Amino acid sequence: MNIIVCVKRVPETAEADLVIDKTGRDVIKSGLVFDLNEWDSYAIEEAIRLKEKQGGHVTVISMGGEEANESLRKCLAMGADDAVRLTDPAFEGADGYATAKVLAESIGKLPFDLILTGTQAEDDGYGQVGGALAELLGIPHATVVNQIEAEGNKLKVHRELEGGLEEILEIDLPALLTIQTGINEPRYVSIMGIRKVAKKEIKVFGAADLTLVANETGLSGSDTRIEKISFPPTTGAAKMIEGNPEEVALNVLNILKNKGGLA
């Protein structure tokens, strides 16, 4: 089975103090720590597990600058066979749809039975690339997948629904699945593992390698443009609790008790 996994390198923002830049449309990224998008780490792990179980070939593909190599190498160290980077100034500023167009063009040149993406990315959280990519390639897709069973040229996939419900689908190959966190436990990537793939070739494609014209990619090829980003307004509902850990814990306990949060 030929599996293609689309991945993205994203900044980690959970613990960071974010600052909005001068354009008002992005955050200042210097000083932020970057890693493989969390959902994508589950997607690549799932691809490698499928390969380990029934053989095949895993290609990992990412759109981004040279720094995307870091995430691609992590995937190679996890067990991907090939890596492709899509880099061109013309790709910059792409929304989910414009990203999907570039991915579709590139993936169209490769043999594949299955495409995996993360359900969404940690940074913009659009969750659009998977669905749009499947449409552009004309293949069926399923989103928010939390289990995959291979059955010949079909897959049985489980989807996580609201209210604790689970949907089980049969889907014909070739297909695209967007992978939900928790589908597996992504393996650790050791420094030795990264060193072993340090010299492995990463193929690079730019706009000239694709048949897309300039106004189809990047910002000009996007249907959506970010107008501005801002922090949510501070309201009076949040209360900051200060003190040493014991005091804070006691305070929280009392609040929960008084507000009926404890049975």
Place this chain on the structure above:
Amino acid sequence: MMERQESIAQKFDLYACYQCGKCTGGCPVTLRSKLNIRRLVLQGVLGKDLERLNERLELWDCTTCKTCTLRCPRDINPMNLIIGLRSTLVEQGHIPRTLIDALESVYKHGNPWGKPRNKRTDWIKELPDPLKVKDFSQGEQAEFLLFVGCTASFDPRIQEIAKALTYNLHRAGIDFGILGNEEQCCGNEIRSMGEIGLFEELMQTNIEKFETYGIKQILTSCPHGFNVLKNEYPQETFTVAHGTQLLARCLEEGKLSFEKEIKKVVTYHDPCFLGKQNGIFDEPRALLRAIPGLTLKELDRSRERSLCCEGGGGRMWVEASSDSGPRLAEIRVKDAIELGAEMLITACPLCVLTLEDAVKTSGHEEHIRVMDVMELVAIALGRPQPSSELNP
């Protein structure tokens, strides 16, 4: 992966083992783990039953306290066998999730606690003005580098130890500075978890930093940092001392005088990485004995025989693989209370955390208090304290 041409027995020099079992007999975690270090060495010698390593979760139970190695009459190093097997697992990527989180945090943020690098020095902001700390990364110079360590930098409880040490160093007239937000993990726990590649990278960047700032003498508050700097880093350019060593020397030279009485019965828990691994038993005791009013009682299992608290070898980030039997730290707390101690004193951030947890989980918060030597020394030197500080 293990190199083919070299067997496990050759790689870890196991052939001298005559299976006397002193290693397992001394191993503290055998009380509550399937880990049997004698059997593991035998399997290594025979090259048998070591294929499905990822199913042997007990390999993560070892605290790398080194008792097995120190007691071996044949000079084998069974602890290195465990670290070596762990490194195979690390390379295969199949290790407990919580350890992955700690290792990835060290790779990304330079500390295993998931905290951003630029918050490393937040603890010094709470120090009063006279205790200002020099910062090499801000161009300041000093005689000693205080390698604060990740736990003392980020854990709110252990930050108190860093603050107490800072006070004590000022009182002793020691000229010291820190690396500021350029400090990162020392790598001791990373190495013991078997992530040798990451350890090497940490060591290399740390040494470069020491050289850049012309650092000749390093001081640590954490025995784990002390151990790795002293025994695993190359020693050509700097010397290392633990805080208790330097302050005991200051005491001897008359640079410290205790002005406050502490009328308490205390006992001292030897941290494995300070005591049995590096032979520092007397310095912390000398400091405690010099405190007026203090009565120091010895635990039965003290000095070389000290019972490990289960805080080393990556165990801060992973629970034991089986939950049979009490935590060793709980046994330690019980022993201290039976001895009549009102305070359980140690000299290690990780020991303070495990022992303090054990006081809480065993319901002894009313009976005993856990403190670092540095905190008690600071009080005896007259550091202003909240009135409840000394009571459980």
